[in-house]
Amino acid sequence: MQLRRENTLGLALLLGSVVALMPLAIDMYLPAFSAIGAFFDTPQSQVELSLTVYFIGVALGQLVYGPLADRYGRRKPLLFGLTISALSSVACAMVPTIEGLIALRFLQAFGMCAGGVVSRAIVRDMFEPTDVARFFSLLMLVMGVAPILAPIFGAQISLHFGWQMIFYLIAAVSFIDLIAVMFLLPETHKPNPGVRLSATFSTYRDILRDRHFVGYSMSGGAAFSSMFAYITGSAFVLIEYYGVAPENFGFIFGANAAGFIIMSQVNRALLKRYSYHAIFHTGLKVLVGAGALLAIGGIIGVPLPFFLAPLFVFVASLGVISPNSMAGALAGEGRRAGAASALGGALQFSLSFIFSGAVGIVHATSPMPMCLIMLAGAVIALLFAQMTKGPKRADGAPAAQQP
Numbered sequence: 001m002q003l004r005r006e007n008t009l010g011l012a013l014l015l016g017s018v019v020a021l022m023p024l025a026i027d028m029y030l031p032a033f034s035a036i037g038a039f040f041d042t043p044q045s046q047v048e049l050s051l052t053v054y055f056i057g058v059a060l061g062q063l064v065y066g067p068l069a070d071r072y073g074r075r076k077p078l079l080f081g082l083t084i085s086a087l088s089s090v091a092c093a094m095v096p097t098i099e100g101l102i103a104l105r106f107l108q109a110f111g112m113c114a115g116g117v118v119s120r121a122i123v124r125d126m127f128e129p130t131d132v133a134r135f136f137s138l139l140m141l142v143m144g145v146a147p148i149l150a151p152i153f154g155a156q157i158s159l160h161f162g163w164q165m166i167f168y169l170i171a172a173v174s175f176i177d178l179i180a181v182m183f184l185l186p187e188t189h190k191p192n193p194g195v196r197l198s199a200t201f202s203t204y205r206d207i208l209r210d211r212h213f214v215g216y217s218m219s220g221g222a223a224f225s226s227m228f229a230y231i232t233g234s235a236f237v238l239i240e241y242y243g244v245a246p247e248n249f250g251f252i253f254g255a256n257a258a259g260f261i262i263m264s265q266v267n268r269a270l271l272k273r274y275s276y277h278a279i280f281h282t283g284l285k286v287l288v289g290a291g292a293l294l295a296i297g298g299i300i301g302v303p304l305p306f307f308l309a310p311l312f313v314f315v316a317s318l319g320v321i322s323p324n325s326m327a328g329a330l331a332g333e334g335r336r337a338g339a340a341s342a343l344g345g346a347l348q349f350s351l352s353f354i355f356s357g358a359v360g361i362v363h364a365t366s367p368m369p370m371c372l373i374m375l376a377g378a379v380i381a382l383l384f385a386q387m388t389k390g391p392k393r394a395d396g397a398p399a400a401q402q403p
Contacts, residue, residue, distance in 0.1 A: 012138045014184055015122065018078070018115035018177050019139065020146040021085060022058065025112060025170055026051065027146065027253065030235050031155035031246050032163040039163065040098040044236075047098070050105045051232055052356050057109025058116075059349035065117040066342020067203065071195040073187050074118050074125070074338070081114020082178040089171035093164040113349075115177075117342045124330045124337035125188040132330060133267070133276040136323035140264040152250030159247065189338070203339050213329050213340065215387025216280075220325025221348030222384060223287055225355040226377025227318055230311070232356040233370035241367060242304045252308065256315040263319030270320070277388065280324040283317050284382045290314035291375035298371030307367065314374065321381075328388060351377075 029036070037047045061081075068077040088108040095101045123135050157165050207213055238244040238252060270279050293310035296302075326344070333340035358373050 008135065008138065011126075012135065012141070014180055015115075015119040016139050016141075017173075018082070018181065019119050021112045021115055021170070021174060021177065022109075023146045024150050024173065025089075025108060026054065026231060027150035027257075028154035028157075028170065029163065029166050030231065030253070031151050031249055032158035032166060033235055034246070035158050035163045036098075036101075040101070042098045048232060048356075048359075050098075050102045052353060053102050054105045054109040055228070055349050055353035055356055057106040058113040059346045059353060061110040061113040062117045062342040062345040062349065063200075063204075064110075064342075065114045066121075066339040067195065067197050067200045069118050069121050069189070069338035069342075070336055071192060071197060073191045074122050074189050075181065075185060075187050078114050078118040078181055078185075079178065081111045081118075082174055082181065084108075084111025085114075086111075086171050086174035086178060089167045089174055093167035093171070112174075113345070116345050117338065120326060120330065120341035120345070121337040122185075122188050124333070124341065130271060130276065130327070133323050133327035134271055136326050137264045137268040137271075137319075140319065140323060141261055145261075149254065150250075151253040155247050155250050200339070203336060204343050207333065207336065207340050207343055210332060211387045212331075213333065213344070215384055216325045216328035217344040217347050218351075219280075219284065219381045219384035219388070220322060220329065221344070221351045221381075222377050223284065223318060223321045223325070223381035224348055225351035226287075226291070226374040226381070227315060228352040229355040229359050229370055229373040229377060230315070233359040233367075233373075237367045237370055241365075242307070244304075256312055259312050259316030260319040263316045264323060265319075267320040267323055276324040276327050279320055280328065280388075281385060283320040283324070284378070284385055286317045287314060287321060287378045288375075288382050290317060291371075291378035294371040295368075295375040298367040298369075301366060314378075 033044055033047045037044045040046075065077050065081065085108060088104055088111055092101060092104045092108060095104055119139070123132055123139070127135055154166055157163075157169065234253065235249065238249055239246055244252065267279060290310045290313040294307070294314060297307050297310065329344045330337060330340055355373055355377055359370055
């Protein structure tokens, strides 16, 4: 059995489950930070380093998989990455030291990032730019289930079965995805011997000369990286500072993820009337506004409900920013979608490494550092978005209309 192009829901389910591995590997173990720290007798800042290293692995790994996907087709690199993901996840559960866990998290990220790179390239292979934005929104509906359920299940699994079981479960999902891709996913890009791996860096250099690609990629990356600052610091802010019970942390985290999913589906409706460029810029303005309210709340120390409201709006607005930034970045790169997808993803996760690392380095005693870093990401995103303005490209972006 193979998925046909018109079976967009089936394709979204398959690609969504593959892409969801990355948020699953992040969000599921967040509630277990304290348990992991206690097991290895190490401070939580050391455990947070395993998250920062994960971002490094994702950023570097994507640069490898992109050219491979253009040279050898989409399936082989994806199958290779999923194999690494499954094996390294099992090793994470069995590792005896925190240093070993940190190293294995890098390897786990290197395997899982194939899903993001290849999936974006497959979507660009099959759809036109506007349809790409719609499909990415549908994809987020599927993969968005992971950040909703992962922290809830992660907290319960860690509490009743130990944190190691979280990684065994991630390994099982990786293996199931491996089998599904092997038997269900068709090849959408024939191997191209003309793609020279030795010319990888010159290809990336050429892509970086496209200011629209850089603008959409860096702006979307900075916006999304601000959420990783939230992911890294949320356990401390909600559990330690505001006193939220660890078993309830997942419900708050999941509610914000639900807002992200809802807005990604609102985006599909908006695309019927407005250009992805217009929606993207409006979403960024909302992001900056919510970030400013968060920063004010973090500085003066507002009660929990007044902190959660702008936090929800901040995360939800990414549901319209992310799919449109990806569509805009890949719109003019159909010929080298794998390399463009890899470079865009690497830029995003490099920023994620910086933002999450900044939160991890600062020994915060209040929500202020996390909130200020999130606001900084939103402002940087708005500044980079100015590069996407100017003469229209062949795909019709940017457009002047605003939602």
